[in-house]
Amino acid sequence: MIALASEGYPIWSADKVGGFSGMTLAAQDAEGTYARLHAAGVHFEQEPEATAWGTQAIIADPDGNTFVIVAV
Numbered sequence: 001m002i003a004l005a006s007e008g009y010p011i012w013s014a015d016k017v018g019g020f021s022g023m024t025l026a027a028q029d030a031e032g033t034y035a036r037l038h039a040a041g042v043h044f045e046q047e048p049e050a051t052a053w054g055t056q057a058i059i060a061d062p063d064g065n066t067f068v069i070v071a072v
Contacts, residue, residue, distance in 0.1 A: 018064035030071035
């Protein structure tokens with residue numbers, strides 16, 4: 001489980017909301033993970049794309065924070 005802190009935590013600030021979280025989540029199969037999450041209603045900023053370091057997709061939470069899913 002990943003819990004994102006909001007107001008009330010000492011390191012929280014409004015300028016940290018709505019951008020890249022700095023978190024990359026490893027997956028064995030980026031396309032399969034994309035298909036399951038997309039079907040469940042998860043918003044993607046980028047569909048799976050092959051890169052030099054593996055296949056990645058970018059998801060966004062309701063506040064616009066983005067996370068990378070990558071399979072190498």
